[in-house]
Amino acid sequence: MCRRRAVPAFPASHEVRVAIRGPATSYQLVIELASPVRCTIGRLGTFDFPAGRYVYTGSARRAFEARITRHLAGAVNRHWHIDYLLAAPGARVVAVVRSRRAECVLNAATAGRAIVPGFGASDCRANCGAHLKFRGAAGTGRAREGRGG
Numbered sequence: 001m002c003r004r005r006a007v008p009a010f011p012a013s014h015e016v017r018v019a020i021r022g023p024a025t026s027y028q029l030v031i032e033l034a035s036p037v038r039c040t041i042g043r044l045g046t047f048d049f050p051a052g053r054y055v056y057t058g059s060a061r062r063a064f065e066a067r068i069t070r071h072l073a074g075a076v077n078r079h080w081h082i083d084y085l086l087a088a089p090g091a092r093v094v095a096v097v098r099s100r101r102a103e104c105v106l107n108a109a110t111a112g113r114a115i116v117p118g119f120g121a122s123d124c125r126a127n128c129g130a131h132l133k134f135r136g137a138a139g140t141g142r143a144r145e146g147r148g149g
């Protein structure tokens with residue numbers, strides 16, 4: 001199991017609001033992991049997460065902002081795979097991207113490597129493999145950062 005952070009959450013000021021027309025239905029959390037962790041992700045199994053930057057792609061058709069707030073606050077009850085990773089020591093959300101694109105389209109357009117098969121993809125019908133992508137060491141690749149559409 002990964003230990004829960006003693007210090008909760010991240011300042012809301014770290015949020016990035018991307019201007020979009022119409023209601024967003026999908027979102028991406030840009031996550032930085034300060035140090036490597038071994039973390040049990042629910043029933044998916046236990047995995048090693050290298051330090052660095054990750055992008056998680058999710059969707060919420062209802063209560064969209066509540067979902068994002070929940071992620072940022074650090075959910076007490078772990079329901080989604082991402083809840084486990086966000087509870088890991090040294091994990092923090094550094095940006096939130098809102099999008100009207102379909103979750104899997106957004107995920108497919110995001111560079112990175114799926115290192116945990118099935119992560120966040122329980123409901124995926126597009127063979128994404130995983131909705132969490134590892135982008136490499138933090139602080140690199142900023143120029144390649146994908147933008148929401």
Ligand SMILES: [Zn+2]
Nearest residue numbers: 104124126128
């Ligand atoms: Zn998918």
